[in-house]
Amino acid sequence: MSRVALRPTRGIPPLAWSALGAAALLAVPILIRYGAPGSERYYLHILIQILIWSFIYTGWSLMGRFGLTSLGHGAFTGIGAYTTVLLWNVAGLSPWLGIPVGIGLATAAALLVAYPCFSLRITGHYFALMTLALTEFVRLCIVGWRDYTGGSLGTQPQRAPGGVSITALQFEPDRVLSYYIALALWALGLWMWLRVDRSMDRYALDAASQDEEAAASVGVDVTREKLKITGLSAAMCALGGAVYGQYQMYIGPDTIAGLGVSLNIVFGTIAGGLSVLLGPTVGAVFTQLLSEVLRVAVQGSGLTAQLGSAALALDTAIYGALLIFFIIYMPKGILGTILEARRRRRAGAP
Amino acid sequence: MDCQLDIFFLEAILNGVLLAGLLALLALGLNLVFGVIDVVWICYAELVMIGMYAIFYAYTGGVPFPLAALLGILAVAATGALLHWVVIRPVLDQPPINQLLVTGGVLFFLQAVATMAFGIEFRSLGIRLGSTGFADMTFAWSRILAFVVALAGMLALWIFLSRTFLGTAIRAIAQDRQIMPLMGVDASRIYLVTSAVGGGLAGLGAVLMVLQYDIYPQIGLQFGPLIFMICVLGGLGSMAGGFVAAFLISQFIAVGGSCMATEWGYAVAFLFFMVAIFIRPQGLFGVRG
Numbered sequence: 290m291s292r293v294a295l296r297p298t299r300g301i302p303p304l305a306w307s308a309l310g311a312a313a314l315l316a317v318p319i320l321i322r323y324g325a326p327g328s329e330r331y332y333l334h335i336l337i338q339i340l341i342w343s344f345i346y347t348g349w350s351l352m353g354r355f356g357l358t359s360l361g362h363g364a365f366t367g368i369g370a371y372t373t374v375l376l377w378n379v380a381g382l383s384p385w386l387g388i389p390v391g392i393g394l395a396t397a398a399a400l401l402v403a404y405p406c407f408s409l410r411i412t413g414h415y416f417a418l419m420t421l422a423l424t425e426f427v428r429l430c431i432v433g434w435r436d437y438t439g440g441s442l443g444t445q446p447q448r449a450p451g452g453v454s455i456t457a458l459q460f461e462p463d464r465v466l467s468y469y470i471a472l473a474l475w476a477l478g479l480w481m482w483l484r485v486d487r488s489m490d491r492y493a494l495d496a497a498s499q500d501e502e503a504a505a506s507v508g509v510d511v512t513r514e515k516l517k518i519t520g521l522s523a524a525m526c527a528l529g530g531a532v533y534g535q536y537q538m539y540i541g542p543d544t545i546a547g548l549g550v551s552l553n554i555v556f557g558t559i560a561g562g563l564s565v566l567l568g569p570t571v572g573a574v575f576t577q578l579l580s581e582v583l584r585v586a587v588q589g590s591g592l593t594a595q596l597g598s599a600a601l602a603l604d605t606a607i608y609g610a611l612l613i614f615f616i617i618y619m620p621k622g623i624l625g626t627i628l629e630a631r632r633r634r635r636a637g638a639p
Numbered sequence: 640m641d642c643q644l645d646i647f648f649l650e651a652i653l654n655g656v657l658l659a660g661l662l663a664l665l666a667l668g669l670n671l672v673f674g675v676i677d678v679v680w681i682c683y684a685e686l687v688m689i690g691m692y693a694i695f696y697a698y699t700g701g702v703p704f705p706l707a708a709l710l711g712i713l714a715v716a717a718t719g720a721l722l723h724w725v726v727i728r729p730v731l732d733q734p735p736i737n738q739l740l741v742t743g744g745v746l747f748f749l750q751a752v753a754t755m756a757f758g759i760e761f762r763s764l765g766i767r768l769g770s771t772g773f774a775d776m777t778f779a780w781s782r783i784l785a786f787v788v789a790l791a792g793m794l795a796l797w798i799f800l801s802r803t804f805l806g807t808a809i810r811a812i813a814q815d816r817q818i819m820p821l822m823g824v825d826a827s828r829i830y831l832v833t834s835a836v837g838g839g840l841a842g843l844g845a846v847l848m849v850l851q852y853d854i855y856p857q858i859g860l861q862f863g864p865l866i867f868m869i870c871v872l873g874g875l876g877s878m879a880g881g882f883v884a885a886f887l888i889s890q891f892i893a894v895g896g897s898c899m900a901t902e903w904g905y906a907v908a909f910l911f912f913m914v915a916i917f918i919r920p921q922g923l924f925g926v927r928g
Binding site: 405411413414417421422423426432483552555559601602605610611615617 | 680729734739751864906
């Protein structure tokens with residue numbers, strides 16, 4: 290079957306550029322060590338956060354790009370993180386086993402909610418609100434189970450002696466190691482995206498997202514295709530959530546689960562670009578740097594003295610305003626808009 | 640779990656009924672906007688929060704409560720109209736999900752602005768209406784008042800929609816978005832009025848909530864998801880459905896909350912919602928489009 294006739298994928302950089310980029314990313318810790326020795330840990334921390342969230346955003350974009358707007362991914366990151374930490378704290382089970390269990394649970398939850406949704410053709414608003422209910426349900430369970438989860442205060446994985454531990458999968462004290470782990474995770478996310486993008490499933494889902502009945506009439510098992518991508522997407526977000534918890538050494542119902550996380554995932558992805566390979570990454574860079582730059586700027590200025598801790602909300606206010614702006618004027622996101630403008634210029638059209 | 644079928648169980652059920660009136664009123668505003676404009680305001684609960692702060696500052700600034708309440712309702716109605724004009728109108732031609740997401744941006748924005756302007760402290764109006772007793776059960780007057788006013792508000796909306804020209808035009812637009820503009824109905828004006836009325840209902844909800852609950856910037860996240868759930872369960876756009884769904888959901892919260900920890904009442908309500916939608920995807924009173 291010829292795939293050339295179908296819509297070609299855009300936004301994948303050529304191989305030479307990819308190799309150059311990979312080399313640069315691998316060299317980052319060395320550059321930081323000699324470039325900014327005083328604040329090595331700080332810069333690496335920001336990069337690690339960007340990479341982990343990029344992975345989670347990429348996981349969401351796998352289904353988001355096909356019109357499956359889920360607000361349930363805050364539930365999946367939460368299930369991944371909490372299962373891993375609780376199994377370690379309560380049962381002493383290593384995260385090497387806990388993470389797969391968490392991924393399994395998150396995928397099961399995703400399929401359990403998604404199957405009736407897809408077979409009953411619950412789409413659009415209704416799908417978004419159904420998955421929102423799942424997010425709330427999981428958050429409430431976390432808060433309600435406070436004897437184990439620490440309720441709304443959150444909890445910490447018990448520290449393994451010695452700081453860095455292979456069996457406990459704790460790597461936070463060694464920022465360079467953490468960076469490479471996050472980088473590997475991010476690369477895994479891009480690889481997954483490319484695999485989906487080059488599979489037949491992608492064309493089936495593309496067709497289904499445009500016209501479900503027409504796709505079904507040419508032999509696409511719409512429900513099955515949607516379930517496959519939903520399961521994969523949920524599994525990736527659970528893994529991302531678990532790794533995030535292991536790195537932060539703290540999990541809370543509002544930092545890794547809940548509606549706020551779901552909305553952040555959706556918005557980060559849309560701000561960067563929903564249907565291009567590096568769109569979610571650009572979104573994560575944008576949102577993380579935005580909040581970091583604003584936080585530093587606010588602390589440096591006199592605003593904190595005037596407004597007190599309330600000044601910390603300034604970054605969220607600007608973030609919210611920018612999201613409104615993006616969806617109204619740049620629905621393709623930062624990278625999507627740039628790539629389209631470049632393509633138009635090449636084609637010579639105005 | 641310690642649940643007994645005693646007088647306190649009855650008290651919980653009746654408190655659930657009182658809560659249902661408030662939730663039904665809140666769901667009504669969201670349903671009206673969805674039914675007419677086909678947009679889900681994810682930031683709906685944040686509009687209520689803005690109204691609560693408006694009433695709080697007006698009242699503590701010396702304005703008598705009834706006037707402060709009226710100011711609050713007008714402020715939220717204006718915010719609703721502004722929300723439609725500035726944020727929704729430019730995305731009306733975009734995919735529906737973008738309209739839902741753009742109001743999510745408004746949610747973050749309003750929450751953060753409220754945090755900056757009003758601080759993170761819990762604030763309370765300081766009005767105590769006391770409570771009344773009946774056969775070992777106690778009911779707060781603020782809840783009874785909320786129930787009565789919510790019912791009156793719903794009745795007023797019904798009269799507006801069925802007896803006035805503008806209301807008839809709103810219902811007509813909700814039924815057929817394509818035809819009505821050809822009949823000389825100015826759709827953009829109807830949308831604006833609907834947004835203002837939806838905002839006004841949120842403002843009325845704020846008046847009733849400010850008497851019962853403390854105000855803080857994140858309060859919207861506490862009951863926002865609940866209102867969406869009620870709307871979807873009743874059938875998005877169906878006002879009668881939202882009314883019945885509010886009574887069902889509030890029973891889970893009130894009775895569940897009295898038997899177990901509060902969160903479990905909510906958790907069971909969300910579980911019930913998901914199962915109910917799988918059995919009846921269009922909602923209780925919804926029509927499948």
